[in-house]
Amino acid sequence: MIAQRLPIGTPLDPNFQYVPHEPKYSASEKRAKAIKQNQSNFHNARIDYDIRLLMTGKGGGKTKAGVAEALYWALAYPGTTGLVVEPTLKMIKRILIPEFTRILGRGIKRSPLVSGYNKQEGILEFTNGSTIFFGSTEDPESNEGASLDWIYWDEARLTKKFELSWLTLSSRLRGTGALPEGMTPSIWITTTPSPMKSDMWKTFANESDDRDRNLKIGIFSWRFDDNIALDDNYKNIIYGTNKTDAQIEAFIEGKWSSMGTGTYKFDHNRHVIDDKGLPHPDQVKTVVYGVDWGYVHPFVILAIIIDTEDRAYIVDEFHKSYFEPDMRAKKCKEFRDKWGDGTFFCGHERPEEIRKLRKLGLDARANKTKRDDGLDEMAGRFYDTDGSPRIFFHERCVSTIWECTEYDIKVKENDDGQDCYRYGIMGYLTSGGRTVQVMQKQNRREPSRRKAKHLQAQTTSIPIKRRGR
Numbered sequence: 391m392i393a394q395r396l397p398i399g400t401p402l403d404p405n406f407q408y409v410p411h412e413p414k415y416s417a418s419e420k421r422a423k424a425i426k427q428n429q430s431n432f433h434n435a436r437i438d439y440d441i442r443l444l445m446t447g448k449g450g451g452k453t454k455a456g457v458a459e460a461l462y463w464a465l466a467y468p469g470t471t472g473l474v475v476e477p478t479l480k481m482i483k484r485i486l487i488p489e490f491t492r493i494l495g496r497g498i499k500r501s502p503l504v505s506g507y508n509k510q511e512g513i514l515e516f517t518n519g520s521t522i523f524f525g526s527t528e529d530p531e532s533n534e535g536a537s538l539d540w541i542y543w544d545e546a547r548l549t550k551k552f553e554l555s556w557l558t559l560s561s562r563l564r565g566t567g568a569l570p571e572g573m574t575p576s577i578w579i580t581t582t583p584s585p586m587k588s589d590m591w592k593t594f595a596n597e598s599d600d601r602d603r604n605l606k607i608g609i610f611s612w613r614f615d616d617n618i619a620l621d622d623n624y625k626n627i628i629y630g631t632n633k634t635d636a637q638i639e640a641f642i643e644g645k646w647s648s649m650g651t652g653t654y655k656f657d658h659n660r661h662v663i664d665d666k667g668l669p670h671p672d673q674v675k676t677v678v679y680g681v682d683w684g685y686v687h688p689f690v691i692l693a694i695i696i697d698t699e700d701r702a703y704i705v706d707e708f709h710k711s712y713f714e715p716d717m718r719a720k721k722c723k724e725f726r727d728k729w730g731d732g733t734f735f736c737g738h739e740r741p742e743e744i745r746k747l748r749k750l751g752l753d754a755r756a757n758k759t760k761r762d763d764g765l766d767e768m769a770g771r772f773y774d775t776d777g778s779p780r781i782f783f784h785e786r787c788v789s790t791i792w793e794c795t796e797y798d799i800k801v802k803e804n805d806d807g808q809d810c811y812r813y814g815i816m817g818y819l820t821s822g823g824r825t826v827q828v829m830q831k832q833n834r835r836e837p838s839r840r841k842a843k844h845l846q847a848q849t850t851s852i853p854i855k856r857r858g859r
């Protein structure tokens with residue numbers, strides 16, 4: 391890859407509104423902080439790495455660098471095709487397009503470098519024959535398609551199905567033939583860090599043998615406040631709103647966090663299991679299901695095994711946006727056929743859907759438990775009681791696991807799977823199971839005393855069918 395080291399500070403066009411940050415540190419500061427890493431390093435490393443990960447706290451200057459890099463490829467290599475993805479279509483409108491506009495220095499369509507912009511289709515064309523497509527990872531399969539010369543993926547941490555998205559996207563990096571001789575296709579990802587053991591961590595940073603060692607990845611990282619463009623007001627907000635250890639690690643320091651950054655004390659090491667972590671069939675008391683209705687927001691079914699100690703194991707998930715409403719009941723039945731007889735505790739707001747499940751012979755009921763009671767119970771389950779947590783997630787439930795790391799009970803977001811296992815577990819507990827004392831966390835209320843309904847829990851012996859991995 392020769393001749394590609396176009397000096398980054400040199401605008402490709404006089405209108406280009408971007409100069410990468412190269413913070414001025416004294417030699418001793420540099421040694422102390424080992425600062426080699428900044429936007430310039432990230433850009434220049436395009437020669438050394440086909441895969442680059444730029445990971446900083448909130449506001450570290452990632453998106454700006456990522457978009458500038460995208461424009462660099464489009465403009466420096468005429469006739470090439472690139473794809474820019476955000477976790478959601480909304481984020482493309484809210485974050486990406488404004489950044490393209492800022493760097494191009496005027497309205498996208500009015501830039502002399504641009505020959506056409508189709509907002510609806512998400513296609514940006516340049517006068518030099520290059521094209522940029524915009525997409526999202528909401529539905530990872532939708533990213534399958536023709537070959538690409540480069541991909542820019544922003545905020546990959548917020549992509550629920552990371553692994554599938556990564557496979558789909560990286561398989562498209564075959565090149566269109568438009569890159570100059572000797573250049574290979576490239577992908578760069580800019581993101582706030584995810585927790586260790588998350589799928590993103592496993593793909594890019596895991597030092598053990600399961601990572602694909604052929605992937606040569608350049609990782610660039612710095613603290614959010616190393617960005618010299620930030621004002622004190624913004625910095626104070628970030629300091630003030632990120633208080634847990636995990637939030638400080640991820641959102642301030644820009645490091646892989648030891649735990650989830652959401653409300654629950656979620657730790658991949660403790661709460662994610664494989665088949666070996668499932669209870670022995672003798673220890674299984676019952677199976678229940680949670681169902682959360684949704685269309686644009688995903689429709690979710692979870693299968694939950696309850697053991698004789700009332701520990702919950704979320705063993706299977708169906709988690710999909712834009713799922714055909716007519717197919718919902720059938721999908722629930724598939725779950726029942728696979729995991730065994732058990733009650734489906736469903737979001738109460740769609741009685742007609744619940745009736746559809748009953749028509750298919752499923753024991754379906756509306757969730758009647760209170761959100762706050764359920765949140766207390768769930769939060770308590772993440773702590774170790776008697777040396778072990780009381781909630782586990784099978785590694786195949788990737789979307790629900792992802793939500794656990796992000797879920798903030800104060801915000802009605804990333805909660806579809808969270809509502810779903812809450813319905814299932816609370817439904818089970820209030821129809822006969824035992825509840826558990828909520829632990830620590832000074833800022834949480836005492837658990838409300840639940841009416842003891844001494845309905846015998848359904849202790850049907852169920853055939854737990856285990857899936858191979």
Ligand SMILES: Nc1ncnc2c1ncn2[C@@H]1O[C@H](COP(=O)(O)OP(=O)(O)O)[C@@H](O)[C@H]1O
Binds near residue numbers: 429620
């Ligand atoms: N090289 C730069 N020159 C000028 N402003 C910058 C530069 N890099 C980042 N910024 C500004 O810093 C702020 C945060 O940058 P952004 O890329 O949005 O951060 P992140 O994506 O890491 O959250 C934005 O206002 C952005 O315009």
Ligand SMILES: [Mg+2]
Binds near residue numbers: 452453
């Ligand atoms: Mg950003």
